[in-house]
Amino acid sequence: MAIKVFVPRDTTALAMGAEAVVTSILAEANARDTEVELVRNGSRGLFWLEPMVEIETPSGRVAYGPVTVDDVESLFDADFLQGEQDHPLALGVPEEIPYLARQQRLTFARAGVIDPVSLDDYLTHDGFKGLEKALQASSQTLVDEVKTSGLRGRGGAAFPTGIKWQTVLDCDAEQKYIVCNADEGDSGTFADRMVMEADPYMLIEGMIIAGLAVGADQGYIYLRSEYPVAHQILNEAITNAYDQSYLGDDIRGSGKRFHLEVRLGAEAYICGEETSLLESLEGKRGMVRAKPPLPAIVGLFGKPTVVNNVLSLAAIPYILANGGQAYADYGMGRSRGTLPFQLAGNIKQGGLVELAFGITLRELVESFGNGTWSERPMRAIQVGGPLGAYLPESQWDTPLDYEEFSAIGAVLGHGGVVVFDDTVDMGEQARFAMEFCVAESCGKCTPCRIGAVRGVEVIDRIRSGERPEANAELLNDLCETMIDGSLCAMGGMTPIPVQSVVQHFPDDLIRAADTAGEK
Amino acid sequence: MTSGTPNWDRQQVEQVIDSLKDKPGALLPILHGIQDVQGYIPADALPMIAEATKQTRAEVHGVISFYHHFRQTPPGSHTLQICRAEACQARGARTLETYAKARLGIDYHQTTADREISLEPVYCLGNCACGPSVRVDDKVLGAVTPARFDTLVEELTCTPLEVK
Numbered sequence: 001m002a003i004k005v006f007v008p009r010d011t012t013a014l015a016m017g018a019e020a021v022v023t024s025i026l027a028e029a030n031a032r033d034t035e036v037e038l039v040r041n042g043s044r045g046l047f048w049l050e051p052m053v054e055i056e057t058p059s060g061r062v063a064y065g066p067v068t069v070d071d072v073e074s075l076f077d078a079d080f081l082q083g084e085q086d087h088p089l090a091l092g093v094p095e096e097i098p099y100l101a102r103q104q105r106l107t108f109a110r111a112g113v114i115d116p117v118s119l120d121d122y123l124t125h126d127g128f129k130g131l132e133k134a135l136q137a138s139s140q141t142l143v144d145e146v147k148t149s150g151l152r153g154r155g156g157a158a159f160p161t162g163i164k165w166q167t168v169l170d171c172d173a174e175q176k177y178i179v180c181n182a183d184e185g186d187s188g189t190f191a192d193r194m195v196m197e198a199d200p201y202m203l204i205e206g207m208i209i210a211g212l213a214v215g216a217d218q219g220y221i222y223l224r225s226e227y228p229v230a231h232q233i234l235n236e237a238i239t240n241a242y243d244q245s246y247l248g249d250d251i252r253g254s255g256k257r258f259h260l261e262v263r264l265g266a267e268a269y270i271c272g273e274e275t276s277l278l279e280s281l282e283g284k285r286g287m288v289r290a291k292p293p294l295p296a297i298v299g300l301f302g303k304p305t306v307v308n309n310v311l312s313l314a315a316i317p318y319i320l321a322n323g324g325q326a327y328a329d330y331g332m333g334r335s336r337g338t339l340p341f342q343l344a345g346n347i348k349q350g351g352l353v354e355l356a357f358g359i360t361l362r363e364l365v366e367s368f369g370n371g372t373w374s375e376r377p378m379r380a381i382q383v384g385g386p387l388g389a390y391l392p393e394s395q396w397d398t399p400l401d402y403e404e405f406s407a408i409g410a411v412l413g414h415g416g417v418v419v420f421d422d423t424v425d426m427g428e429q430a431r432f433a434m435e436f437c438v439a440e441s442c443g444k445c446t447p448c449r450i451g452a453v454r455g456v457e458v459i460d461r462i463r464s465g466e467r468p469e470a471n472a473e474l475l476n477d478l479c480e481t482m483i484d485g486s487l488c489a490m491g492g493m494t495p496i497p498v499q500s501v502v503q504h505f506p507d508d509l510i511r512a513a514d515t516a517g518e519k
Numbered sequence: 520m521t522s523g524t525p526n527w528d529r530q531q532v533e534q535v536i537d538s539l540k541d542k543p544g545a546l547l548p549i550l551h552g553i554q555d556v557q558g559y560i561p562a563d564a565l566p567m568i569a570e571a572t573k574q575t576r577a578e579v580h581g582v583i584s585f586y587h588h589f590r591q592t593p594p595g596s597h598t599l600q601i602c603r604a605e606a607c608q609a610r611g612a613r614t615l616e617t618y619a620k621a622r623l624g625i626d627y628h629q630t631t632a633d634r635e636i637s638l639e640p641v642y643c644l645g646n647c648a649c650g651p652s653v654r655v656d657d658k659v660l661g662a663v664t665p666a667r668f669d670t671l672v673e674e675l676t677c678t679p680l681e682v683k
Contacts, residue, residue, distance in 0.1 A: 015646045015661035047648035185643055187604030193645040225551075225588050226644050228657040263544075264551055266586035269642055283546030283572065285585040301543065343648060345609030350648025373610065382605055386642075418606045418647070432605070436642065442585075 002037040003081045004056035008112065010043035010197050011229045012190070017068060018051040024072040025053070032076060042198020044112030045352030046099055052112075054094060057083035063091040099368060104330060105354045106318050106338050107311065111198035117236040119244055122201040128246065130320030134209045135254045142213035143169055146316065148324030150336030155181055155272070155309030156384065156413040157489075158335075158402050164306060167296040168214040171304035176216035178207050179281065179300055179307045182223040182230075183265050183272040186385025188344040188416030192310035194352055196223070196230040199314075200237035201246075204260060206313035208251065209320055210306055211258040219260040220300070222277050225267055234262050269386075269440035273488050274307040276442055287442045288488045309414070311340065330356040335401045345382075345418035346372045355400075362396040365419055376421040380429075380505065384413025386436050387493035389500035390420075390429060411496065426505035431459045433497040441490060448491025451482040455498065462509050472509070475502070526593075527561040540571040546582055550589055559590035587639075595630040597675050600641035600654040607650035611664075615651045616640075618665040622672065635676045 007013070007022050022038065029036045043050060052065035053075075062083045064075060071089055078087040091097055094112075105111075114121035122128070134142055147162030168176060180203065184192040195203055207219045223231055238260055241247045249257045263281055265271050271280045275289035278300050299305025315337065319327045328336045335357035343350045347369040355364075361381060365371075372378055380390045383400075389410035391398070398404055405412045420429075434455035443449045455478055462471045479495035486492040501508065535552035539545050549568055553560055560568075560583055569576045583589045601616050623631055623638055630637040646652040649661035653668070655675065663671070 011644070011659050012646050012649050012661060015652065015659045016649055050649070184645065187643045188606040188647045189643075190645040190647055226641060226654070229659075263547065266547060266551070266588035267641065268586050268588075280547065281544050283544040283582070284578075285582050344606040345647065345650075347648065386605060416606075416647070418609055420609045424609070429605070429608075432608070436604075439587075440642070 002035040004039055005036045005081070006039045006041045006054035006056070006061070007051060008043045008198075009040040009116075009229065009233070010050070011193060011227070012047045013043050013050040013052070014229065016050045016066065020069045021051050021053065021067050021072065024069045028072050028076050029081075034076075034081060036081065039115050041114060042112050042116045043194060044094060044100060045108065045194055046097065046349075047351040048349050049091065052091070052094075053080075055081055055083055059083070061094060063094040063097070064089040065091055099349060099351065099353075102368075103354050104338050104356055106327070106330070107202070107314050108194065108198075108340060108352060108354045110202070111194055111352075114199065116198050116200055116233050117240060119201065119240050119246075122199075126321065127201055127317075128205055130317035131205050131208055131246070131251075133320050134212050135251065135256065137212075139169055139213050139215060142209060142320070145319060145324040146213070149315075149319045149327040150324075150331070150334070151312060151315055151319065151327065152335070152402070153309055154311035154315070154339070154414065155274075156186075156411070158412075161308060161312050164296055164308070165210065165214055167294065168216070168304045168306050171297055173304050175218070175301075175303045176214055177300045177303055177305040178210045178214070178216045178219040179274075179278065179305055180207055180219065180221040180313055181272060181274060181277055181307055181309050182221050182227075183277060184227075184310070184414070185224060185269040185272045186387075186414050186416050188382065188418035189342050189385060189414045190344070191340040191342055191352060191415060193227055193230050194340075195310050195314045196227070197233050200234050201241065202314050202317055203234075203310060204237060204241050204246065206316035207260060208246065208258045209316050210308065210313060212256060214304075214306055216304075216306065217257045217259060219258060220281055221260070221262045222265060222271070222281055223262050224265045224271075231262065231264065238262065268442075269436075270442045270488075270490055273490060275488070277307065278305065285442070287444045288490075290487060311414075332356070332358040332399070332401055333403055335403070339400070339412070339415050341400065341415045341417055343369045343417050343419070346374055346378075346421045347419045348373050348375075357401045358399050360397050360399050361391065361417070364400065364417065365396070369419065372419060372421045374421050374423075376423065378419055379422040379424055380420045380426060382418040382420070382429075382497065383416065384411040385416050386433065387411070387489060387496055388413050388416070389496050390426065390504065391500070392504040394504075409496070409500070411493070426501045426508035427459070427463050428508075430498045430501035430509065431456060431463070433494055434459060437490060437494040445485070445487040445491060447482045447485035448487070448494070451478055451486075451491060452494060454478055455482075455494070459498075459509075468510065472502070527557055527563065529563075531556050532561070532564045532567065536567055536571045546572050546574070546579070550583060550586075554589060558594050559592055562591065587641075594637040595634045597635060597655055598637045598639060599675075600639045600644075602642070602644050602646075602650060602652040602654075603640045604643040604647075606643070606647035607652055610650040610662075612651040615653075615663060615665060615668065619668055622665075622668065633676070636672070
């Protein structure tokens with residue numbers, strides 16, 4: 001019988017050479033007259049071990065990684081197909097790798113385990129259990145279950161999902177929409193991508209349930225064009241779901257309907273902002289809309305619309321299958337459930353860590369991340385994407401919780417954690433925050449459109465030693481104006497990383513000024 | 520010569536527009552469809568797109584120019600994007616982008632003289648734990664050092680680029 005070999009088709013695994021490893025394994029197996037059955041799973045999110053190859057043995061799966069083409073021959077020599085562990089790349093049972101064993105995987109329970117486009121795999125791993133229940137329940141029951149779970153929007157704004165759904169349910173309209181925000185533009189984040197590449201049916205199931213809950217029969221996944229692999233996998237999964245009538249005019253013979261389509265963005269960070277996203281879906285420039293009216297009331301094509309992040313929708317099947325309370329039992333304070341943290345940047349063990357809220361940042365980067373990739377001391381950690389604060393070591397003991405982070409002027413955002421070592425020039429990072437806003441502002445409101453341009457100029461003046469104190473004051477005023485006067489979070493939060501540098505790493509701005517002044 | 524956009528396939532563009540124009544909010548799918556087959560959005564296609572989507576040419580132009588992804592000029596044989604975002608910066612993306620520009624002899628938004636490579640910035644490819652990241656056409660590559668970048672360029676161009 002052919003031996004099952006798993007090689008992920010996840011973006012990072014591919015970026016680290018998975019395709020060449022596949023070719024090499026097949027060639028080597030052929031040369032040795034051995035039959036193997038290749039499965040292209042998703043990633044478990046232990047990215048420093050990618051490509052992580054797994055073998056199915058009679059006593060369960062065993063892993064090897066990171067595998068390069070040059071390792072394949074020696075792996076065969078060491079009988080890895082029989083699960084033999086006498087090889088430097090042997091990792092043993094994947095679930096027992098401490099990084100994974102210490103996590104609380106609810107949303108990512110299937111990631112890396114199953115073939116992402118196999119409906120059979122999904123079904124044998126508890127897939128569509130939430131939908132089964134949802135098809136029997138009333139809309140209000142579904143919304144109530146989500147309210148009980150305490151789930152808050154995982155895109156960054158942390159708005160209670162159940163309340164958003166209730167608003168859409170309460171609207172009287174012939175047409176309503178479910179829009180999945182898959183424009184995961186924050187640097188340092190890849191959790192949405194992993195859901196779509198490792199377990200797309202979970203997202204599809206979450207969207208169908210959302211449709212049943214609010215009375216919407218059309219869904220769109222607005223996916224960023226920077227994710228070609230996710231695009232491919234989602235489309236395969238959607239086709240299969242239609243074939244097996246999980247999508248369509250008669251979901252599993254229930255008489256209920258839901259249609260789903262992927263729409264590609266076109267490289268515009270601002271389209272992750274929900275109203276800009278809706279404009280883009282309508283075929284327009286991604287210009288932010290003023291709120292109110294809320295998208296829940298006047299959304300896509302003017303109709304009531306649920307706009308939820310991938311992770312929010314991906315949490316729904318678990319909540320329905322196990323009950324809202326089971327989900328709410330995880331977490332702390334008003335942050336219920338789990339959040340997939342994403343360890344990125346200069347980190348030795350980068351990857352996805354799904355945990356209940358409440359672990360400290362230090363614990364996360366030290367015990368999971370195991371320090372920096374460059375092996376130099378850590379200096380700053382940016383949490384929550386390009387609009388998030390840079391935290392100095394004195395703040396690393398803050399628990400990862402929406403309210404705790406808010407209290408120190410920082411944000412959790414989408415859970416991205418980007419580590420920098422001591423070679424970082426924080427003045428340059430502050431400048432980049434403004435530069436990014438110049439490139440990505442939609443241009444609708446003045447504080448953001450003009451403020452960011454002026455921000456780059458002022459920081460350049462400070463760094464070149466031109467009246468540093470007066471210009472620092474100007475920078476502060478500018479930040480306040482952007483925060484108070486911008487229409488959305490793009491302009492309103494761009495100052496957060498800048499101010500965190502001014503507050504916690506002032507020497508990097510001043511040091512640059514001193515050096516320039518001496519010239 | 521009346522056309523500012525030589526060598527474009529009007530029939531192919533017409534097919535794309537016809538197959539997508541009835542979708543709700545069809546403009547982005549149409550633009551993607553055209554760029555997928557033509558490599559860019561030919562200026563002469565604008566009136567056709569405008570008519571099909573019942574918008575003005577100005578509106579269509581506004582959409583094309585808003586999004587970084589859409590090009591109005593033909594790209595080189597390969598589009599090479601370098602991630603400029605923070606997670607890649609933390610692992611040496613700034614060094615890589617400086618190196619890449621010097622190696623190719625071009626800046627962002629330019630194409631090499633031999634028309635092989637168009638260089639573009641990108642803000643995040645989702646490979647944030649294994650940067651610096653580069654995307655070549657539809658493939659994402661991780662841990663791209665200057666040496667690895669050289670190998671990549673050689674693979675893409677077959678014949679080495681010569682600085683003249």
